[in-house]
Structure formats: C-alpha cells, structure tokens
C-alpha cells in the first residue's frame with residue numbers, strides 16, 4: 001500500500017491557518033502535516049496531509065469537514081508518493097552529494113572525489129540512504145559539525161539503512177560505532193557498504209527494533225546517538241534514547257518534517273536534552289540536542 005499526499009493550494013498566511021485547523025482535526029494521530037512553498041513570487045503555498053492510500057476516503061472527508069467553515073469549497077488535490085523501490089531506481093546515476101566534508105557518491109563517480117573529501121561510496125539499492133534525501137544530507141552535515149566541536153568516544157547510528165551515516169562517522173573518527181536497523185535487509189546492505197568503503201573493524205551492525213537488543217548496553221553509553229527515523233517513533237523512543245546517552249552527549253535526530261519540529265523538541269526537553277541547532281533541507285529538519293555534563 002503506497003503513501004499519498006492530500007493537499008490544498010493557498011497563500012502563505014492561509015496555508016499556516018489551514019495547518020492550524022488540520023492540527024486540531026488530527027491531534028496526536030500518526031499523520032504528518034506540512035506547509036511547502038511552491039512559488040515565492042505568486043505567494044503560492046500548499047498545506048499537505050501525508051497518509052496511507054487505504055485511508056484516503058476517511059481522511060479526505062475529515063479534511064473537507066475541518067475546512068468547511070473557514071474555507072468552503074477549497075479543492076483537495078492528491079499526489080501519490082513513489083514507493084521505496086521506485087525511489088531507489090530513480091536515484092541510480094544521480095550526481096554525488098556534498099554535505100559538510102563528506103562526498104557521498106556511487107561507484108560510477110569515484111573519479112570525482114577530491115583530495116580533501118571524505119568519500120562515502122553508496123550505490124542506490126535496497127536500503128534508504130544515498131545522500132540525496134534532505135534528512136541524510138542534514139545528518140552528515142550535523143555529524144561533521146558535532147565531531148569538530150565535541151569528543152566522541154562511542155557512537156550509535158539507530159536506523160542505519162544503507163549504513164551511510166555510520167560509515168561517514170567511522171571515516172572521520174577512529175571509535176567504536178554500533179549501527180542498528182529494524183530491517184534485516186538494510187543490515188545486510190549496510191554490511192556490504194561497510195566492506196566496500198574499506199572499513200575493516202570498529203563498526204558493528206545489528207538487526208534490532210528500537211532499543212531491543214543487549215548490544216546497546218554492551219556498546220554504550222554513547223557520546224553521540226544519531227537517529228534518522230520519523231517523528232513519531234523518535235518521540236516514543238525519547239526516554240530509552242536518553243537512557244543510553246552519556247553525560248555531555250549529543251543526539252542528532254532527523255526524519256522530521258519542519259511542522260513536527262516543536263513536538264519532537266518538546267518530547268526531548270522532557271528527558272532533559274536541550275536544543276543546540278537545527279538544519280533545514282527540503283522541508284525536513286535535522287536537530288542537534290545535547291545533555292548537560294552534570
């Protein structure tokens with residue numbers, strides 16, 4: 001079943017108001033809302049609701065009901081979000097991506113690596129993470145910044161996908177890294193990418209949903225935890241994630257739509273992590289949080 005986006009076109013002011021109305025309609029449900037700028041000159045924006053195709057009729061009706069009073073007759077449009085295999089296919093042959101000091105590239109672009117680049121070689125395949133997505137690039141840029149400003153002794157990459165973030169970190173820091181994913185196929189792909197990037201030791205890959213594995217207690221506590229998953233699971237995991245973080249440690253979170261940023265920050269403030277910096281890329285945010293040292 002594929003994911004779809006139902007959206008309405010509006011001015012920036014109206015799109016913000018529509019988002020507020022829809023936030024009241026959907027409350028704490030597992031439904032992502034966002035506003036996006038389409039055309040700056042014409043003040044054209046879209047307010048969007050992301051959902052699974054099977055829920056379309058119900059959600060469409062609730063959007064129409066919610067907007068009926070303030071915006072009667074507003075057209076609700078639909079876009080089908082391409083599924084993962086389609087994304088992987090469309091990424092084949094795409095150009096290298098630069099994020100911080102990293103250059104993520106496919107094997108066909110090895111020749112484009114410059115002397116000062118930290119190269120990460122990933123071909124589009126069965127796991128998420130080629131560097132082309134705003135969340136992956138945002139995480140790499142943030143990893144570079146955090147590694148420059150903080151001593152990292154042990155790190156965790158939760159939801160490693162292709163392994164891109166763990167590989168990047170291991171290339172700039174000679175430290176033990178645990179990388180996990182709920183999906184065994186992703187872990188197999190990440191293992192292959194680790195080998196291909198010439199990393200012989202120090203990076204351990206484990207299949208685990210959330211924090212359900214003894215590997216976390218063995219490898220932690222971590223000075224840096226990176227998790228590029230999605231807002232809702234990240235919010236749920238906040239207490240466990242904080243429990244595996246060393247004093248003074250940093251957390252890099254992504255997979256969060258710009259409109260979900262405050263909710264995620266609130267969940268992490270609740271476990272005594274404070275906001276350091278946010279990077280915005282293509283409607284997604286990457287957030288750096290830190291725990292005080294005492």
Ligand SMILES: C[S@@+](CC[C@H](N)C(=O)[O-])C[C@H]1O[C@@H](n2cnc3c(N)ncnc32)[C@H](O)[C@@H]1O
Nearest residue numbers: 128129136159160161181182183186209210228
């Ligand atoms: C958006 S991808 C990120 C991949 C890579 N870290 C990157 O930045 O490009 C999210 C990954 O998290 C994994 N994932 C989703 N929920 C998870 C969970 N509860 N525990 C562990 N991994 C999870 C998915 O299988 C997927 O590989």
